[in-house]
Amino acid sequence: MANYKYHILICGGTGCRASKSEDISENFKRILVEKGLDKEVQVVETGCFGFCEKGPIVKMLPDNTFYVQVTSDNCEEIINEHIVKGRKVKHLLYIDPDNKHEVSDSKHMNFYKKQLRIALRNCGFIDPENIDEYIAREGYAALASVLEQNDPAAAIDTIKKSGLRGRGGGGFPTGLKWEIASKNHADQKYMICNADEGDPGAFMDRSILEGDPHSVIEAMTIGGFCIGATKGLVYIRAEYPLAIKRLEIAINQAREYGLLGKNILDSGFDFDLELRYGAGAFVCGEETALIHSMEGLRGEPTFKPPFPAQEGYLKKPSNVNNVETFANIPVIFNKGWEWFSSIGTEKSKGTKVFALAGQINNVGLIEVPMGITLREVIFEIGGGIKNDKKFKAVQTGGPSGGCLTESFLDTPIDYDNLLAAGSMMGSGGMIVMDETSCMPAVARFYLDFTVEESCGKCTPCRVGNKRLCEILDKIIGGKGTMEDLEILKNLSQVIKDTALCGLGQTSPNPILSTIDHFWDEYIAHVSEKRCPAGQCKAMKRYIILSDTCIGCTACARACPVGAISGERKSAHTINQDLCIKCGSCYDKCKFNAISIN
Amino acid sequence: MDKIKSLADLKKKRDELKASISLREDGDNAEQIVQIKVAMSTCGIASGAKPVMDALIESCSSLNIRAVVTQTGCMGYCYAEPTVEITKPGHEPIVFGYVTVEKAKNLVEKYIVNNEILEGVIPQSYQSIDNEI
Numbered sequence: 001m002a003n004y005k006y007h008i009l010i011c012g013g014t015g016c017r018a019s020k021s022e023d024i025s026e027n028f029k030r031i032l033v034e035k036g037l038d039k040e041v042q043v044v045e046t047g048c049f050g051f052c053e054k055g056p057i058v059k060m061l062p063d064n065t066f067y068v069q070v071t072s073d074n075c076e077e078i079i080n081e082h083i084v085k086g087r088k089v090k091h092l093l094y095i096d097p098d099n100k101h102e103v104s105d106s107k108h109m110n111f112y113k114k115q116l117r118i119a120l121r122n123c124g125f126i127d128p129e130n131i132d133e134y135i136a137r138e139g140y141a142a143l144a145s146v147l148e149q150n151d152p153a154a155a156i157d158t159i160k161k162s163g164l165r166g167r168g169g170g171g172f173p174t175g176l177k178w179e180i181a182s183k184n185h186a187d188q189k190y191m192i193c194n195a196d197e198g199d200p201g202a203f204m205d206r207s208i209l210e211g212d213p214h215s216v217i218e219a220m221t222i223g224g225f226c227i228g229a230t231k232g233l234v235y236i237r238a239e240y241p242l243a244i245k246r247l248e249i250a251i252n253q254a255r256e257y258g259l260l261g262k263n264i265l266d267s268g269f270d271f272d273l274e275l276r277y278g279a280g281a282f283v284c285g286e287e288t289a290l291i292h293s294m295e296g297l298r299g300e301p302t303f304k305p306p307f308p309a310q311e312g313y314l315k316k317p318s319n320v321n322n323v324e325t326f327a328n329i330p331v332i333f334n335k336g337w338e339w340f341s342s343i344g345t346e347k348s349k350g351t352k353v354f355a356l357a358g359q360i361n362n363v364g365l366i367e368v369p370m371g372i373t374l375r376e377v378i379f380e381i382g383g384g385i386k387n388d389k390k391f392k393a394v395q396t397g398g399p400s401g402g403c404l405t406e407s408f409l410d411t412p413i414d415y416d417n418l419l420a421a422g423s424m425m426g427s428g429g430m431i432v433m434d435e436t437s438c439m440p441a442v443a444r445f446y447l448d449f450t451v452e453e454s455c456g457k458c459t460p461c462r463v464g465n466k467r468l469c470e471i472l473d474k475i476i477g478g479k480g481t482m483e484d485l486e487i488l489k490n491l492s493q494v495i496k497d498t499a500l501c502g503l504g505q506t507s508p509n510p511i512l513s514t515i516d517h518f519w520d521e522y523i524a525h526v527s528e529k530r531c532p533a534g535q536c537k538a539m540k541r542y543i544i545l546s547d548t549c550i551g552c553t554a555c556a557r558a559c560p561v562g563a564i565s566g567e568r569k570s571a572h573t574i575n576q577d578l579c580i581k582c583g584s585c586y587d588k589c590k591f592n593a594i595s596i597n
Numbered sequence: 598m599d600k601i602k603s604l605a606d607l608k609k610k611r612d613e614l615k616a617s618i619s620l621r622e623d624g625d626n627a628e629q630i631v632q633i634k635v636a637m638s639t640c641g642i643a644s645g646a647k648p649v650m651d652a653l654i655e656s657c658s659s660l661n662i663r664a665v666v667t668q669t670g671c672m673g674y675c676y677a678e679p680t681v682e683i684t685k686p687g688h689e690p691i692v693f694g695y696v697t698v699e700k701a702k703n704l705v706e707k708y709i710v711n712n713e714i715l716e717g718v719i720p721q722s723y724q725s726i727d728n729e730i
Contacts, residue, residue, distance in 0.1 A: 005654065005666070007621055062624035062665040086637050086668035125621060135607070136614035144604035258600030266602045 004042040006083055009059040011124065013048030013210050014203075014242055020072065021045075021056040027075040041083060047211015049124035050365040051111055054094060059106070059124070066106040067092040097361065097383060110380050116343065117367045118351045119167075119204075119327035123211030128246050131253035134214040140259055142333035143218050143225075147267040152182060152226045159226075159329065162337035163349030168194055168285065168322030169397065169426040170502075171348070171415040174329075181227040181309040181319040189229035190318040191220050191271075192308075193326060194290060195236035195243070198282040199398030200449060202429035204353040205323035207365055209236070209243035212327065213250035217273060219329035221260065224271045227319050232273040235290050237280045244275065251275075282399070282453035283503050285427075287320040289455065300455045301501035322427070324353055344370035348414035352425065358395075358432040359386045368413075375409040378432055389434035393517065397426030399446045399453075400506030402513025403439065422513045424506075438535035439518040440525055444472040446510035450503065461504030464495040468511060478538040480526040489515060534596075537581045541597040544585075546571035548593035555585035555594065616658070623665050631657075631664040631709055632684040638671035644678035645697070652701040653681070662709060674719055683708060692719040 010016075010025045025045050032038040049057045054068035058078070065088055067078065074092060081087045093102040094109060106112045117123075126133035134140070146155045160175030181189065193216060197205040209216060220232045236244055251273050254260040262270045276294045283289045284299040291313050293299035312318025328350060332340045341349045348370040354377065355365055361383030368377060374394060378384070385391050393403040402423035404411075411417050415425050433442065447469045456462045471488050474480045492508030492515075499505045515522060524530045531539040544555070544564075549571040556564040556572055563579045566572030574585070586594045601607050623630055635641070635650040650666060657664040674680050677694025681704065684690040693704060694717045707713040 003654065003658075004620065005650075007624075009621070061621050062627070063667045064624045064627060085670065087670050125625075126618065132614045133618055135611050136618045138611065140601075140607055141604075141611065144601075144607045148604045256600075258602070265604070265607070 004040060006041040007061040008041060008043045008078075009046050009061065009124065010043065011047075011049050011055060011057040012045035012128075013052075013123075013207055014240075015048060015052040016055040016057060017242070019056045023072040024056055024058065024070055024075060027072040028079070031075055031079050035079065035084075037079070037083065041079075044127045045129075046125060047123035047128050048120075048207040048365055049106075050115075050120065050207075050367075051106075051109075051362065052365065053361070053363040057124075058092075064106070065104045066094060066109070068094045110383065111362050111364070111366070114372065114376055114381055115367055116351050116369050118331050118340075118343075119208060119215075119324050119353055120211070120365070120367045121331065122215065123207060126212070128211050128213055129249050131214060131250065131257060134212070138334050139214055139330070140218050142330040143222050143259065144265055146222050146225060146333060147265050147269060150267065152228070155222065155333075156182060156226050158337050159332060162332045162340040163344070163347075164325065164328055164332065164340065165348060165415060166322055167324035167328070167352065167427070169400070169424065171425060174321060174325055177309070177319060177321070178223060178226050180307075181229075181317055184310055184317040186317050188231065188314075188316050189227055190313045190316060191224040191227065191229040191232040192287075192290070192294075192313065192318055192320045193220055193232070193234040193236075194285060194287065194320050194322045195234055195240070196278045196280075196285045196290060197237065197240075197323070197427060198280070198285045198453075199427045199429040201357040201431050202355045202398060202427045204355055204365060204428055206240050206243050208323050208327045208353075209240070210246055213243075213247045214254065215330055216247075216323055216326045217250055217254050217260065219326035220273065221264065221271045222329060222333070223319065223321065223326070225269055227317075229319070230270045230272070232271060233276050233294060233313065234273060235276045235278055235284070235294055238277040239280050244277075247275065281455070282449070283455045283501070286501050286503060289501065290320065291318065298455070300457045301503070303500065324428075345412060345414045345417075347416055352413070352428055354428045354430045356382050356430050356432070358430075359389065359434040359437075360384070360432040361386055370414045371412040373410050373412055374404065377413070377430070378409070382432065385432065385434050387434075389436065392433045392435050392437055393439070393442075395423075395431040395433065395442065395446075395510070396429065397424035397509075398429045399449045400424060400502065400509055401426045401429075402509045403433075403442065403517060404513075405517045422516055423509070436533050436535065438476075438531050438533040439514040439521045440472060440475050441535055443510045443514045444469065444476060447472060447507070450507040454503065454507075458498075458500035458504060460495045460499040461501075461507060464491055464499075465504070465507050467491060468495070468508065472511070475522065475525050476531075476536050476538065478525070478529045478536070482526060485515075485522055485526060540581050541576065542574055542579060542581065542583070542586060543595050543597060544572050544574055545593050545595055546573075548591055550591055550593070552591070554588045554590070558584040558588040560584060619663070620665075623663055627665050629686055631662060631686070632690075633657075633664055633666045634669040634682040634684075635666065636670065636672045636674075636678065636680045636682075637668035640671060640675040641678045641680065646679040648698050649679045649681065649696050649701045652698045653705065656702045656705040657709075660705060660710065662705065664709070677717070677719060680719065685709065685712075690721075692721070693717050694719045 028043045058067040058070045156178045164174045165171040284293045286301045289299045289301040308318045353367045454461045551569040563575045679696045681696045682692045
């Protein structure tokens with residue numbers, strides 16, 4: 001084996017690849033060969049480092065130097081300076097926004113300081129396309145010891161005691177789920193991985209599959225052994241081509257090593273995996289809909305019971321877990337349930353991965369212990385609100401979740417606290433909004449998503465959400481009445497109570513939570529016809545200031561609907577009935593003679 | 598590819614493979630293990646720092662010592678090149694000068710293992726303004 005003195009790790013996640021990280025690694029390899037350094041320096045494409053805001057990321061080891069926003073033009077400089085001369089390339093280091101100093105070690109960055117990476121332990125550390133690196137990091141040791149002990153009940157007990165709960169959103173105890181599935185007897189059972197990540201803005205499952213596919217394969221095999229399933233299925237969306245490719249490579253490598261297939265590790269246990277592709281329907285994240293989709297039927301949910309543990313895929317007992325849940329499992333066996341349950345809060349153990357997005361400085365993927373506060377996540381790890389604007393709300397839980405305001409910033413984040421606060425954990429999307437966000441419009445955005453994604457099977461969801469969307473349109477359009485607000489509240493409650501599946505039951509949540517926390521904004525839209533955030537087009541009025549206007553006619557020529565009239569060299573006026581509020585006149589005016597009310 | 602047949606088999610394989618990523622793991626926990634910096638600027642390289650660095654890496658791995666060996670720029674002791682700075686966990690860094698391949702092996706065997714101070718120690722005569730970088 002070559003004895004490398006340096007390792008160059010390059011982020012090969014979808015985010016950094018979109019910024020051409022593939023070219024960077026190609027370039028590094030080419031230059032190293034040219035300089036005859038390819039036997040001393042190893043170039044590794046890893047999974048996501050999480051700090052997507054600053055991508056593409058390049059990490060140099062053993063001195064742990066973290067270069068940000070690297071382009072392939074920087075490769076030569078990094079090799080000449082860092083590798084050959086041993087000097088850091090200062091202009092590629094991360095600059096601490098607080099004291100403007102360069103930080104070279106990621107451990108000193110606020111973004112990483114508070115993180116605890118369990119599910120993401122190997123992301124940004126190993127080459128996901130090389131099973132040997134996974135094995136070197138204790139990979140498949142959990143599976144081997146579970147098989148050697150040969151006691152499924154004891155293994156399930158370990159997961160139960162660890163307190164691990166489903167990371168897909170619901171938070172159902174994983175050990176209990178396995179126990180129920182193990183007690184149902186059948187000639188064939190299935191272990192299913194839900195990789196149909198659908199929440200807008202959430203991408204942790206993709207990153208895990210891209211960065212550490214073996215951890216999911218290992219955990220599914222352990223799960224299969226525990227519940228007595230010999231077949232595993234991964235339901236993954238076809239929009240994740242890189243995750244699919246790496247998962248396929250990983251499955252083949254595991255088969256070659258005898259870690260999948262017949263008689264795994266000589267234990268007599270058979271288990272193999274297959275992929276099933278989803279077409280990217282949000283409702284297929286719901287387990288019964290997911291199973292129908294895998295069977296080749298329409299992706300529609302059915303009433304539970306029967307639960308998948310009783311009658312799942314092809315009417316056989318099946319167990320469905322989310323990608324992130326699986327990624328935690330090998331660690332629980334390797335480090336012990338006592339270790340795992342010592343992290344987190346009383347009822348929510350371990351860590352949670354969040355995808356930070358929206359008006360926040362450090363957009364990216366983070367993993368933090370349960371019980372951390374929103375303030376720590378948004379202001380310390382996330383680096384605060386962009387452009388020094390004021391924090392308004394954070395949306396958690398995707399279209400099923402809700403908005404949390406400033407008063408919740410110090411609430412410890414866990415499943416139960418978020419539910420009590422009127423939102424939910426969901427899969428971990430966290431969209432931060434600043435003072436310029438209009439809350440009824442935010443609710444409208446999520447509702448629009450649910451209307452698009454509703455499968456149409458039950459009336460409350462199919463018709464009800466459409467009506468909610470129309471009422472919100474009316475309010476945002478400046479035509480809402482107080483009666484509309486009452487209907488909005490009532491109808492939301494009815495949909496919540498009567499819809500068939502989780503999608504419908506939670507779809508009004510964005511409305512209910514914004515009504516709860518931002519009632520005054522709804523009132524302002526309805527009674528004053530005013531948008532406090534200044535976002536809603538319909539409430540805007542463009543007015544020409546007659547004192548400032550010199551009558552250059554630029555605005556009148558720009559107006560696409562001919563709403564502006566006036567004589568040359570005298571003040572113009574806008575006909576408010578014709579104005580479509582496109583803002584063209586405002587952009588054209590060179591004399592600041594147009595104001596927006 | 599040979600199939601893995603048991604937990605013991607897997608552990609054996611893991612131990613064989615461990616070396617391939619130990620550099621990354623050690624780099625991640627540098628404070629807890631021995632850090633060795635070899636000055637590798639023009640003066641250092643001209644005096645033979647490259648074979649010294651190779652010797653340090655080799656003797657550390659042959660003695661199973663977890664150490665991060667990195668190169669650094671000129672420390673200013675050009676008269677004493679090649680120079681090597683060794684930081685053992687819990688100890689102050691010590692700079693050794695006039696290091697040859699032979700002496701490099703001795704440094705690992707005597708200083709790192711037995712805490713025996715060898716000749717050629719360059720007294721620390723400067724203060725650093727920034728420990729972050």
